Amino acid sequence: MPLVTSTEMFKKAYDGGYAIGAFNINNMEIVQGITDAAAALKSPVILQASAGARKYANSVYLVKLVDAALSLHPEVPMVLHLDHGADFAVCKDCVDNGFTSVMIDYSGHSFEENIEESRKVAEYAHEHGVVVEAELGTLSGVEDDVAVDAEKALYTDPDQVEEFVKRTGVDSLAIAIGTSHGAYKFKPGTKPQLRFDVLAEVSRRLPGFPIVLHGSSSVPQEYVKIINENGGALKDAIGVPEDQLREAARGAVCKINIDSDLRLGMTAGIRQHFMAHPDHFDPRQYIADGRKNVYDIVAHKIKDVLGSDNKI
Ligand code: G3H
Ligand code: 13P
Ligand code: ZN
Numbered sequence: 050m051p052l053v054t055s056t057e058m059f060k061k062a063y064d065g066g067y068a069i070g071a072f073n074i075n076n077m078e079i080v081q082g083i084t085d086a087a088a089a090l091k092s093p094v095i096l097q098a099s100a101g102a103r104k105y106a107n108s109v110y111l112v113k114l115v116d117a118a119l120s121l122h123p124e125v126p127m128v129l130h131l132d133h134g135a136d137f138a139v140c141k142d143c144v145d146n147g148f149t150s151v152m153i154d155y156s157g158h159s160f161e162e163n164i165e166e167s168r169k170v171a172e173y174a175h176e177h178g179v180v181v182e183a184e185l186g187t188l189s190g191v192e193d194d195v196a197v198d199a200e201k202a203l204y205t206d207p208d209q210v211e212e213f214v215k216r217t218g219v220d221s222l223a224i225a226i227g228t229s230h231g232a233y234k235f236k237p238g239t240k241p242q243l244r245f246d247v248l249a250e251v252s253r254r255l256p257g258f259p260i261v262l263h264g265s266s267s268v269p270q271e272y273v274k275i276i277n278e279n280g281g282a283l284k285d286a287i288g289v290p291e292d293q294l295r296e297a298a299r300g301a302v303c304k305i306n307i308d309s310d311l312r313l314g315m316t317a318g319i320r321q322h323f324m325a326h327p328d329h330f331d332p333r334q335y336i337a338d339g340r341k342n343v344y345d346i347v348a349h350k351i352k353d354v355l356g357s358d359n360k361i
Contacts, residue, residue, distance in 0.1 A: 094357075096115050099132040184222070186223075188230065224261070232283065272346075
């Protein structure tokens with residue numbers, strides 16, 4: 050089958066109480082690790098490319114790598130998604146060049162500016178059969194000493210979501226409930242806790258509407274340990290507990306974004322390989338170990354966290 054949009058995927062995920070993994074792609078081995086795992090677990094998958102990925106690899110390569118993965122796994126429903134599109138121009142470029150889903154991230158702008166840019170993107174994308182994700186709220190780390198007003202500003206305001214979705218016409222909404230990007234999400238020593246009350250209120254206001262969680266890496270400590278035991282220095286790397294992601298996936302959250310965990314897996318594999326085989330200099334040898342970890346991590350997420358296995 051050709052690349053698909055996430056419309057049907059999200060409907061099934063919402064009704065079935067699971068979520069689709071959205072994994073970031075940057076090179077061939079990452080695409081292979083993710084899509085081989087999705088195929089083995091019979092799971093739909095979203096492959097997403099950030100601005101950084103498009104600059105690093107060249108968007109043309111990424112589109113064709115995903116096309117190659119699709120040729121090898123034609124039974125797997127795959128979405129090619131733009132992650133954190135900065136403005137209309139970037140989103141338009143992806144709509145015009147093979148992506149089936151785009152994110153317009155105007156969450157750093159005012160509510161009205163966010164509505165206007167997201168609406169413009171949704172209008173153009175929909176004319177071309179492409180779906181749109183937008184973001185409302187500020188994604189940030191949870192700091193327990195943050196002032197009350199500042200804390201409120203970190204989370205999505207449920208009072209705004211109905212108006213935002215209605216006026217923009219977007220197809221899914223990323224919200225802020227305490228996740229954040231990167232490998233250092235929470236203060237060391239604190240117990241990470243997502244704001245399920247905010248999620249519940251948002252889903253009550255938007256029945257049946259797909260919600261997206263960014264910054265959802267769990268920072269597996271076994272990979273952090275391998276990295277640090279093999280010359281790395283990742284101090285206090287902490288992620289979102291997987292049981293909380295599982296709980297979110299049971300409800301309105303239909304898309305869960307994971308990038309940092311794949312980076313950790315790739316790095317752990319390569320570092321371990323170099324330490325064990327200082328004489329090796331063939332990239333196929335050490336990158337293969339990184340790719341194997343990407344496969345293992347994605348397979349684990351699909352089966353034990355997202356619950357999207359055996360859904361095709
Ligand atoms: O949301 C951020 C993703 O992890 C992508 O990161 O912009 O470094 O490619 P990047
Ligand atoms: P992580 O850094 O937690 O993997 O989040 C990735 C993400 O949200 C990509 O948009
Ligand atoms: Zn993100």
